[in-house]
Every structure is written in structure tokens, then in C-alpha cells.
Amino acid sequence: MGKGIKKIETKIKEVKKIKSETFLMSFVSRHIAKTAQPGNFLHLKINSVILRRPFSIHRVAQNKVYILFKVKGRGTNILAKSRKGDVLDIIGPLGEGFQISPQKNETTAKFKPQNPKSVHNILVAGGIGVAPLVYLGEKLKQMQTARTRMENLVLLGAKNKKEILCENDFEKLQFKVKIATDDGSRGLKGSVVTLLEKKLKTYNLQLKANIYACGPKEMFSEISKILKKYPKVNCQVSFEQFMGCGLGICCGCVIKTKKGYKKVCKDGPVFNIKEIW
Ligand SMILES: Cc1cc2nc3c(=O)[nH]c(=O)nc-3n(C[C@H](O)[C@H](O)[C@H](O)COP(=O)(O)OP(=O)(O)OC[C@H]3O[C@@H](n4cnc5c(N)ncnc54)[C@H](O)[C@@H]3O)c2cc1C
Ligand code: FES
Structure with a gap:
């Protein structure tokens, strides 16, 4: 696995229905909270579903990490029925997220965002x-x-x-x-x-x-x-x-x-x- 990416087991803190078919879930992970950048995602193992499912990091508050998900099919249906205390098996944080500051090395930079402080x-x-x-x-x-x-x-x-x-x-x-x-x-x-x-x-x-x-x-x-x-x-x-x-x-x-x-x-x-x- 790449740098900073870990396989983590943690317990669900809360699963809350916030709209029809949309759920907010939180769990504690010091590693993810410390290393995740906006736009990174987490790969979740959901019970017997064979392939992991990707979810974006929705919020981080101290050591608590949130995902926001909409029920689409089998995996998200099972996830919506999970409860506080259930174990989550996560790989992450994964992927290249949003770049929000201009890069020092402009030649290798993937994006050249305008300085976000003045635009x-x-x-x-x-x-x-x-x-x-x-x-x-x-x-x-x-x-x-x-x-x-x-x-x-x-x-x-x-x-x-x-x-x-x-x-x-x-x-x-x-x-x-x-x-x-x-x-x-x-x-x-x-x-x-x-x-x-x-x-x-x-x-x-x-x-x-x-x-x-x-x-x-x-x-x-x-x-x-x-x-x-x-x-x-x-x-x-x-x-x-x-x-x-x-x-x-x-x-x-x-x-x-x-x-x-x-x-x-x-x-x-x-x-x-x-x-x-
Ligand atoms: C990087 C990344 C981040 C994501 N972040 C979030 C998030 O924060 N919240 C969230 O709710 N969803 C997110 N998704 C989408 C989420 O991963 C899928 O909705 C989920 O995998 C569906 O799993 P399922 O088993 O419930 O559905 P499945 O049984 O796999 O599929 C059910 C139906 O949903 C459709 N579907 C499944 N996956 C996708 C997809 N990726 N794109 C379009 N249609 C799809 C299928 O065509 C099928 O009709 C993200 C996807 C990626 C790649
Ligand atoms: S999901 Fe396997 S290479 Fe991207």
C-alpha cells in the first residue's frame, strides 16, 4: 500500500438518516483525521459484498471522521442498516484530492490553482x-x-x-x-x-x-x-x-x-x- 495509506478497523460512532436515502456516518480514526486531504476517499469493506465501496471524506472534527452517503444498491443498503458499535473495515485515505494552494514546483504541479486567498x-x-x-x-x-x-x-x-x-x-x-x-x-x-x-x-x-x-x-x-x-x-x-x-x-x-x-x-x-x- 502507498505512503500514508492504512487498513484500519474502527467502530461506528453514529449513523444518522438526514434525508430520505441519505445517511451521515461517523467513526474515530486519528490516522485518517490527521492525514486526509479534501477529495481523498476511503474504501470500505461492507459485510459479504465482494468489492470494497469508495466514499469521500465528508468532514473531519478532531479525531472523528464523517462520510455522507446515498443508498444506491446492495452495499449502501447494508451500510445504512449498520449501527453504533459495528466494526468498519477501511482502507485509506486514498487518491489525489483537491489542490487548494498554488504548488511551489510549478513544472510538476498537476494544477495551478489561483491563490485561493484572493479569488x-x-x-x-x-x-x-x-x-x-x-x-x-x-x-x-x-x-x-x-x-x-x-x-x-x-x-x-x-x-x-x-x-x-x-x-x-x-x-x-x-x-x-x-x-x-x-x-x-x-x-x-x-x-x-x-x-x-x-x-x-x-x-x-x-x-x-x-x-x-x-x-x-x-x-x-x-x-x-x-x-x-x-x-x-x-x-x-x-x-x-x-x-x-x-x-x-x-x-x-x-x-x-x-x-x-x-x-x-x-x-x-x-x-x-x-x-x-
Ligand atoms: C472516489 C469516489 C468517492 C465517492 N464518494 C461517495 C460519497 O461520499 N457518498 C456516496 O453516497 N457515494 C459516493 N461514491 C459513490 C459510491 O461509491 C457508490 O454509490 C457505491 O459504491 C454504490 O454501492 P452499492 O453497493 O450501494 O451499489 P451497487 O449495487 O454497486 O450499484 C447500485 C446502482 O448504483 C449505480 N452505481 C454504483 N456505483 C456507482 C458509481 N460509482 N457511479 C455511478 N453509479 C453507480 C449502479 O449503476 C447501480 O445501478 C463515490 C465514488 C467514488 C469513486
Ligand atoms: S480501482 Fe483498481 S486500478 Fe482503480
Whole structure:
């Protein structure tokens, strides 16, 4: 296993249903809490389910680590029925997460984000894609001082108003929150990408901004089309790809990039959008 990656057994502290089919789970792991970066993920063994399932690190509070998950199939169904005290078998933290500071070595840097202290940081969440963005929001907030000029904004997309996730978390972090719902029951009627486009139109084309997005792949390809007009906007996207080993061995998670095939579990899950489209 790679540097910093460990196999950990720990007990569930809490499993809470927060919306229909969406659950918040916490457990204690000093190692994960100390080493995890926003956008890293954990690979969970779920009872008799053969392949581990990947989940983003949603929040870290002291030694407590949170994941936020939506019930999709067999694995997440079992996970939703687990209880306080049940043992969790985890491998992590895994993957390359969001890059939030400019890198010292620009030639080897995977991304060149604008200095997040002096620009707009726009987080874009499609549904449960919000899961890793709360931890990212916490880190961005920690970088803010009285002298920084950063503006933090989050765009939350959901099917309807009942399925909007983490609005309060971002409000507590003093992010501006904008919402789009498919049925128009809250915020803009339509996609979160339309919301992003509208927002970008209110800025000038030389806007310096960092966009951090997580959601379905189709959402990213729509974002990439809009961004052609905004050369100074950096955009990092986190893929929710099917996975096998999670450790870069099986090639079960590859995606096509401009530089050939890459492994979402090892080279990602976060990629510069310009690497893909
Ligand atoms: C890096 C990474 C981080 C993730 N973080 C989170 C998270 O924080 N919270 C969360 O709820 N989910 C997250 N996911 C997705 C999560 O891993 C899947 O929902 C989960 O593995 C489904 O397992 P299951 O056994 O319940 O469903 P399965 O029985 O495996 O599948 C049930 C249905 O869900 C669909 N499905 C399963 N996995 C995916 C997937 N990866 N993408 C799209 N459709 C899928 C299948 O097509 C099928 O129709 C993440 C995925 C990745 C790769
Ligand atoms: S899941 Fe095996 S290489 Fe990525």
C-alpha cells in the first residue's frame, strides 16, 4: 500500500438518516483525521459484498471522521442498516484530492490553482457530489484571514427541495449558497450548471476563480463547455467512478484523458477539467 495509506478497523460512532436515502456516518480514526486531504476517499469493506465501496471524506472534527452517503444498491443498503458499535473495515485515505494552494514546483504541479486567498472559490455540487465539498469548504475557510479577499460560494444542485444537502453546513462556514432544483421547488429551475453559467456571466471574462466540482460526469462535460470563455478560471472535478481494487492495480476505474488513460483511484479522483475535455 502507498505512503500514508492504512487498513484500519474502527467502530461506528453514529449513523444518522438526514434525508430520505441519505445517511451521515461517523467513526474515530486519528490516522485518517490527521492525514486526509479534501477529495481523498476511503474504501470500505461492507459485510459479504465482494468489492470494497469508495466514499469521500465528508468532514473531519478532531479525531472523528464523517462520510455522507446515498443508498444506491446492495452495499449502501447494508451500510445504512449498520449501527453504533459495528466494526468498519477501511482502507485509506486514498487518491489525489483537491489542490487548494498554488504548488511551489510549478513544472510538476498537476494544477495551478489561483491563490485561493484572493479569488472566488466556487464549489459546484450535483446531488450527493456535495459529500467531499464540505471538508474542502472547511479547509478553505481555515485559510481565510482578515486580510484575504477570497469569496466563497457554493452551488447546490438537487432533484427537488427535499433533497438539498448540506445547505446549513455551508452557511455555518459563511459561504454564499445558491440552489438549483430540477423541478424548481427551490432556487433556479434547472441544472446546477445553468446556475454556474448565470453566476459566471455576472463576473468579467478575466475573472480569476477556482471551481471545485463533484457530481456526475455529464455535469463536468457541461461545465467544460462553459469554461472555454473563461481562460483564467481553474476547475478541478472529482469523479465518482466505479471501482475495483481502489489501489491502482486492477485498471477497473480508468478514464480517458488527453494524455491517455488514467486511473481514477490513483491519479484521481480529482482531475483538472482541462486534462479531460
Ligand atoms: C472516489 C469516489 C468517492 C465517492 N464518494 C461517495 C460519497 O461520499 N457518498 C456516496 O453516497 N457515494 C459516493 N461514491 C459513490 C459510491 O461509491 C457508490 O454509490 C457505491 O459504491 C454504490 O454501492 P452499492 O453497493 O450501494 O451499489 P451497487 O449495487 O454497486 O450499484 C447500485 C446502482 O448504483 C449505480 N452505481 C454504483 N456505483 C456507482 C458509481 N460509482 N457511479 C455511478 N453509479 C453507480 C449502479 O449503476 C447501480 O445501478 C463515490 C465514488 C467514488 C469513486
Ligand atoms: S480501482 Fe483498481 S486500478 Fe482503480
